[in-house]
Amino acid sequence: MAPKVAIVGAGFGGLCMAIQLERAGIDSYTVFEKAGDLGGTWRDNSYPGAGCDIPSHLYSYSFEKYGSWTRRYPEQPEILGYLAHCADKYDVRRKIRFNSAVVSAVFDGAEWQVTTAAPTPGAEPLTESFDMVVMSVGQLNRPHLPDFPGMSDFEGTSFHSARWNHDHDLTGRRVAVIGNGSSAAQFIPRIAPQVEQLTVFQRTPNWVIPKPDATFGPLTRLAFHYVPGLQRAYREWIYRYAEATLYPALAQGWSVGLLKQRALRHLRDQVPDPALRAKLTPDYPPGCKRVVIDSTFYPALTRPNVDVVTEKPIRITPRGIETTESLHEVDTIIYATGFKTTEFVAPIRVSGRQGRDLAEQWSGGAEAYLGISVPNFPNLFLLYGPNTNLGHNSIIFMIECQVNHIMACLPYISTLGPMEVRPEAMAAWTRQIDAAMSRMVWGNGCQSWYKTAEGRVTNNWPGPTPLYRRLTALPPRRAYRPV
Structure with missing residues (x-):
């Protein structure tokens, strides 16, 4: 019997999870969305010019290629349209409960008790039981405001x-x-x-580099629609280019000098005033x-x-x-002061085995096996969790890897019941992350949303994305145990 699944959030991650459950013939899931529409960060960020810095054909699901993109770099309305298209094509909108903000998820030893806020003033909060919970609330979902006096x-x-x-x-x-x-x-x-x-x-x-944006004309869009393999090849080229050139810069490798030169040339070309140029010149390495x-x-x-x-x-x-x-x-x-990026899953209260509080367990910085699973929290899975953000490629790639890993866990959960990541697997993962992080540019002294107040990088994945795909594809039983 398929487990009953609660999915929290209807952005790219939550929709991907719902779609893959549908494709597997599993209908026993519910998507909880706090807002009145889907889209996540792309629903919330509607400022003038809002758009993506990843090319559109890569910033999309691999299983739902989209030949109708009008620009190389999509803007917010078009991204929202793509998400709505996917939700309707795969018939998952009917499973989304809009205006349903999850306030807590508590593991009672056998199931998760998921509580949503009262639907109307004076009403009682609603609590339902689920076999597993998939948190897909993102990293860029809670605006950060400075604490200036006055x-x-x-x-x-x-x-x-x-x-x-x-x-x-x-x-x-x-x-x-x-x-x-x-x-x-x-x-x-x-x-x-x-x-x-x-x-x-x-x-x-x-550091600012030029955006090689362009529009796709009608003939180009027709070609993407109807020429066999064209869109797949174009997507693969963008992906491989980013891995081959941008990742080495973040790893302080061969391309860091090229990235710096490109940014400085862009600054010289566009800002003739030397005083303003001096204000706009960073004193830290590109990518920090x-x-x-x-x-x-x-x-x-x-x-x-x-x-x-x-x-x-x-x-x-x-x-x-x-x-x-x-x-x-x-x-x-x-x-324009960013988001509370290191407070993963907040403000939802998550309580695991023996009453363990997730926020308390993460008080020294969030960590999760593969960025997906946390010891002491059986059948709780995260999408776009700790150390899975990218500075060089598409987060949709990472989300799909995570969803595939969760889908591979379902047969074990159906057979064995609740399971959690083994402590030794978590410890090995932490050592791997720490070792890889020491090679990356993010620790070079700059302030960024990648870090906690103590300077620990809890947001970014410090490896190439093909490695992450291989790791998330390993048989889950090696890293998990029944509880």
């Missing part, structure tokens, strides 16, 4: 870029953007022409923070109505932002 006293309009206020017209306004990462690099060029003044507060400059891929960011910063401020903000005043050296009066503040 934020609540600001008299203008403020919001996080991942919660964009589309009702607030920026035309003619004095706007401050705090942060200059990938999101800011995408929306700043879109809003700069319409605002009166744009002040960008930069803590640390990013996520490299920004964009061709319009630098030109936007050179506009006469845009100012890049490197002074540290110390407080928000009713009418603006005070730094260590000056006061900037603005009427709108946009926080």
Whole structure:
């Protein structure tokens, strides 16, 4: 008998899990989605210019190739459309419970008790039993806001870029953007022409390389649809190119110099002012923070109505932002300050065998076998979990590897009941991650969302992706035990 499965989240990971269960003829699953629609981070991040820095034909499921992409690098509406297409084609939308936020998952010794928030004020929370739980809440799902004094006293309009206020017209306004990462690099060029003044507060400059974007015309899209093997070959070429050139740069190998030269040339070509260029030149190795891929960011910063401020903000005043050296009066503040990336599965309370609390077990930094399974938490699986983020290739590849691994566990769960990763397998995995991490660029002193406050890299996968595919394809029984 197939296990009863709870899937938490209806983004790329949750939908992939649901689709593979459907394809296997397993209908005993429920997808819990806190929002009113699917899409995960691509539903939430609707700021102007929101898009992906991975080519579209690779940022998609291998089993559902899509010949209708209109751009090499897809923007948010098209990605959402692709996810809706997949949900409808594989008939998984009917299994999604929208507006159902999971607040806790408790293992009672035999099953998981999954509790969702009360559907209406005054109602009771709902609790259901499941044989296994697949957490697919992502790493970029909870906006991080800085803790500046005076934020609540600001008299203008403020919001996080991942919660964009589309009702607030920026035309003619004095706007401050705090942060200059990938999101800011995408929306700043879109809003700069319409605002009166744009002040960008930069803590640390990013390495930026040009985005080789292009549109796919009707003939190209027809070819992707109908020429046998064309889309598969194109996808494979993108994948292999990223592995061969970008991964070695992150591993401080042969291509790191080429990446740095390309970024510096891009900066020289697009920013003629030497003073501004100096502000935008990083002092850490490329890849230590996520490299920004964009061709319009630098030109936007050179506009006469845009100012890049490197002074540290110390407080928000009713009418603006005070730094260590000056006061900037603005009427709108946009926080492009990233996400709470190292607090995996939060704010959901997860309690495992013998009442073990997952947040407490992870107090020194999250870790999971293959980024998927955690000791003391039987039949709990993670998608896009610790040490599975990529800085050079498509996270969809990793998600599919994880889903395939979970699917391979199902026969054992059906036969043996609850199972958990063996402590010795977890210990060996941690040693492997630590050894590989020592070779990577992420530990070179820069601040990034890849790290905990103590400096431990808990988000990124430190190896090539073919290795991860091989490891997740190993027979599960070697690493798991019944409980």
